[in-house]
Amino acid sequence: xxxxxxxxxxxxxxxxxxxxxxxxxAAVRTLIAYAGDDPDREGLIETPARVTKAxxxxxxxxxxxxxxxxxxxxxxxxxxxxxxxxxxxxxHSHCEHxxxxxxxxxxxxYYPKDGVVGLSKLARLVDxxxxxxxxxxxxxQQIADAIQQGLDAxxxxxxxxxxxxxxxxxxxxxxxxxxxTTAFTGLFKADxxxxxxxxALAEGRR
Numbered sequence: 001x002x003x004x005x006x007x008x009x010x011x012x013x014x015x016x017x018x019x020x021x022x023x024x025x026a027a028v029r030t031l032i033a034y035a036g037d038d039p040d041r042e043g044l045i046e047t048p049a050r051v052t053k054a055x056x057x058x059x060x061x062x063x064x065x066x067x068x069x070x071x072x073x074x075x076x077x078x079x080x081x082x083x084x085x086x087x088x089x090x091x092h093s094h095c096e097h098x099x100x101x102x103x104x105x106x107x108x109x110y111y112p113k114d115g116v117v118g119l120s121k122l123a124r125l126v127d128x129x130x131x132x133x134x135x136x137x138x139x140x141q142q143i144a145d146a147i148q149q150g151l152d153a154x155x156x157x158x159x160x161x162x163x164x165x166x167x168x169x170x171x172x173x174x175x176x177x178x179x180x181t182t183a184f185t186g187l188f189k190a191d192x193x194x195x196x197x198x199x200a201l202a203e204g205r206r
Contacts, residue, residue, distance in 0.1 A: 064131075072117070073115035073117055086122050088107065089108065090104075091105065093162075095165075096134055097135075109188075109201070110153040110156045112153060115151070136162055143160075144185055157185075157194075158184075182199075
């Protein structure tokens with residue numbers, strides 16, 4: 001991505017002064033004690049190491065460059081220029097406000113211009129942004145903008161549906177509440193009928 005790349009799409013490398021595993025484990029011990037338990041009891045002795053390892057999986061997106069995921073476009077699609085849609089891509093992320101999971105599915109569509117991208121690449125792109133501390137609204141826009149810029153598509157549509165555990169487990173404690181966010185570019189943004197077509201396909205209504 002060049003200098004014109006929006007800040008929210010730029011690759012975010014890991015912090016220059018990333019804490020060591022030992023420092024991270026010490027922080028987890030502190031949180032266990034803050035929760036009211038004894039970090040030295042048998043069942044919790046190895047928990048700090050497990051949590052630290054899990055964090056590297058939960059937030060693996062910080063190690064990914066989303067632009068590199070879309071760096072290969074196939075121009076031998078037999079002249080295909082209609083909508084390409086991936087539906088029900090599972091994802092999980094963590095709310096940046098409480099570091100509690102939100103889990104859901106993504107629906108992505110685009111109109112090719114000069115070629116198509118491997119379908120698995122779009123699922124990988126979702127993970128690259130989702131496996132970070134996130135807001136669902138930002139995540140939706142990042143995915144749409146990355147596809148738009150990476151493929152120079154004639155239009156991109158993204159819909160995310162997710163349940164936020166910061167709503168179901170704390171605060172109002174309302175389980176089963178879904179949050180739906182959308183982002184559109186190009187043809188989808190300009191044409192209401194195209195948006196309606198995408199939403200109908202994403203919801204399985206045609």
